[in-house]
Every structure is written in structure tokens, then in C-alpha cells.
Amino acid sequence: MDEKQINIKQKIFGLILCSIVFAIVYNFTAWYAASFENVPSFVFEIEKNIPFIASSIIPYMTSGIFFCAVFFVVQTKEQLIVLTKRMLFIILISGICFMLFPLKFSIAKPEINNSILEIPFLFLQKMDSPFNQSPSLHIAFAFVFWSVFRNFKSGRRYIIIWLILLGISTLTTYQHHLIDVFSGAILAQLTFVIFPFRKNDFQFRNFIVANFYFLFAWIFAFLALIIQQFVTDFGFIFLWISLMNFVIGFHYQKNQTRFLKDKFGTIPLLKKLFYLPYLIVYWFFWKFFRKxxxxxxxxxxxxxxxxxxxxxxxxxxxxxxxxxxxxxxxxxxxxxxxxxxxxxxxxxxxxxxxxxxxxxxxxxxxxxxxxxxxxxxxxxxxxxxxxxxxxxxxxxxxxxxxxxxxxxxxxxxxxxxxxxxxxxxxxxxxxxxxxx
CATH class of the missing domain: 3.90.190.10 (Protein tyrosine phosphatase superfamily)
Known part of the structure; x- marks a missing residue:
């Protein structure tokens, strides 16, 4: 038996393992939530403006295709192990959340006038659960899919566009609320932090650090939405911090060492304003913790x-x-x-x-x-x-x-x-x- 056959068997085993765990966890938690008389919903005011787009069911349904294909795209044993750990972690943590904080989708779908598009919606109605909402498995899985498919030398642009459409479709098919999307993104980033790829390889160090910044970015974006609706109109401050973390994470991924200082050791005023929270944190640690x-x-x-x-x-x-x-x-x-x-x-x-x-x-x-x-x-x-x-x-x-x-x-x-x-x-x- 040659190496290629062994790798294929390992990939199939990873796919079957994750599929079985997914089926058990998803169906059990859906049954568990259905046993309650009243399952709440969590809806932001802004969601009233999200339109229903029937055609977005197409990218939404491709999540299952990506779920299967991603195991056969990985090239090394380490990639397969990391992928399997990430998928299982997402499934298990999501299952715990579904049981501890059961939620259901609360907006009624409009009638589907297109006979072709009506078929996948009927399939969802029969097979999918109105529960198991937060975190969104579609969103969390999409992040993991991209962590593998981004290694493609060609076609990456089309894959990321499709995965973005897949993420948007969770809202426009009226399958998920915003809380599900944000919690799914946060869970995915947490997964990347806990199970990094090549953590002992200096060439991948920036990606590991970038994932921490992306994790905080999603957390602050979620906080901005919550604060804006339930506390004060100054939630945009947290949105600014979120954007700043996204930008810093991007700079780390690209190893852009001069994203702040020029060759004279000076930080321009506009950058000081945009990166102010980042600079304050570093100044604090420099002031009180340097040895x-x-x-x-x-x-x-x-x-x-x-x-x-x-x-x-x-x-x-x-x-x-x-x-x-x-x-x-x-x-x-x-x-x-x-x-x-x-x-x-x-x-x-x-x-x-x-x-x-x-x-x-x-x-x-x-x-x-x-x-x-x-x-x-x-x-x-x-x-x-x-x-x-x-x-x-x-x-x-x-x-x-x-x-x-x-x-x-x-x-x-x-x-x-x-x-x-x-x-x-x-x-x-x-x-x-x-x-x-």
C-alpha cells in the first residue's frame, strides 16, 4: 500500500469521523431543544432591514459540499490532523452552546415563487432544525474551509467570494440571526487560536498572532452591536476598535512591519489617531512591565x-x-x-x-x-x-x-x-x- 492510498484512507476516516460526530451532536441537541415548551429568540433591531433573497439558498446549500471536499484538499498529515481537530472542536462546542442556550429562528419565510428554488427550501424544512442557531455552524465551518482552500494557487478569489456569499446567505435565507453569525465567527477564530497550524515554524508565526487579533476584532464587533442596541449610542467606539484589530491582523498576515512607523522612527498623526487603543496598550505594557x-x-x-x-x-x-x-x-x-x-x-x-x-x-x-x-x-x-x-x-x-x-x-x-x-x-x- 503506497503513501497516496494511506493518505486517502486517512482523509476518508477524518471525513467519516466528523460526519458521525456532527450527525449525533446536531440531531441530539435539536431533539433536546424541541423538548422545551418555549425556546427564545435573540434578534437585533437592525435585522428588520435584512431582505429575504431566495436565490441565496444556492450558496447556503453548498456548505455540505465544502464539508466533504475540504478533507480531500489538504496535502499533508499535519493539515488533516489540524483540520479534523478544528471541525470536531466546532461541532462539540456548538453542541454545548445549543444545549445551554437554545435559540430558534423567529422570522417567517416568505413564500417561494420559483419552483426550482422551492426544492432546497422544502428540503431544509424537512431536514433542518429551527433550533441549533448560535453559534452558526455554517459560519464557523466557512472559516475553516477558507483556512484550507486559501492555499490554492489559483481560483482563491472565486472561492473566498463564494464563501462570503455562503456566510451572507445564512441571513438572507432567513436561517440565522446576527447573533448566530457573530458567535460562529468568534468560535472559528477561537478554534484557530487553540489549534494553530505549524505553531513551531517561524514562517507561520504571523498567522498565529493574526488570529488573536481577528478573534478580538470579532468580539469587539459583537460588543459594538450589543452596546449600540441595549446600552448606549456610543457602540461605534467598539466598532472602531474592532476595525483596528482587523487591520492589525491583516498587517501581521502580510508581515507589513512598517504599518505604523516611518524610517525616521515617527508615527504620523492620522495613524496615531486610528491606532490609539493599540498604542495605549503597548505604552502601558512598556511603562509598567519592561524589565x-x-x-x-x-x-x-x-x-x-x-x-x-x-x-x-x-x-x-x-x-x-x-x-x-x-x-x-x-x-x-x-x-x-x-x-x-x-x-x-x-x-x-x-x-x-x-x-x-x-x-x-x-x-x-x-x-x-x-x-x-x-x-x-x-x-x-x-x-x-x-x-x-x-x-x-x-x-x-x-x-x-x-x-x-x-x-x-x-x-x-x-x-x-x-x-x-x-x-x-x-x-x-x-x-x-x-x-x-
Missing amino acids: NKIPVELISGLYVSSRLNQSDLNEFNKDECNIIVYDLSAELEEIKELKVNKKYHSVPFLDIGTFDLITTQNLVNQIFIEYKQRKSNDKILIHCTMGFTRSSVIGILVMKKVLSLTLEEVLIIVKSRNKYVVIHSYLFNFMKKVNI
């Missing part, structure tokens, strides 16, 4: 630290030496005294994100040359925001090149001199790939 406020000297003249404030800088540069600054922070603006430095370099990396291999190699070589050419009293300062990881990684690699030691030997020395260094396994694997 290495005084730069640590790894080797003579080479220092790593968190972002300095004015008093830190004064303490560091009592002897008024020339400071060559390498600012790796992508989040907080550099302090004025260092920005005006002729030897200031802004080379941002996203926090707890991916280190681009080429950028890292070029940066390490640049600092190495700067180190060799510096005057005896010059200081090279490598800093990020908190000083735990990004500055440490670059400092370690520069130190390795200067001393011509192995990575393991350098790590032992660095850890003895900088107790705040944080090097996760995926970063160690990344540093072994850096060719310097």
Missing part, C-alpha cells in the same frame, strides 16, 4: 535593551559617547533624542511575529560591519519595545558572528549576562537557519 531598562552589554560596545525613556538614556550615556541605534520596535515611536541621531536606524519587526530571513541576515551583517568600523568608545544599541525577544535575537546573531562561536555557545553566554532574554523553540530553529 531591562538599563541596556545589557553582550560584548564590548554592543548593547541590547527595551525602548529607553529620557532618564534611561541619560543613565546609559553618562560618558556622552556616540550611540549607534538599531530600533527594532514596530509599535512605539522612538524618543526624540535618539531619532535625531545621525546613526539612527529603524528596522522594525512585528512583536512576537515572524523574523524575515533575508531582512535578518542583512541587518546582522550591517551591524557586524558597523561594529568592526566603530571607534573604541562608540556604543551600538539594539532595542525593541520590551527588550525580551527581538533585540535579543539580533544581538545573539551579531555576537555569534563577531565571536565565531556556535549558537548554543552564544546562548549560554547571553543568558548569563541578560536574565530577561526570551528565546522560544521556534526562534532557536529560526536562528539556526540564518546564514551569516
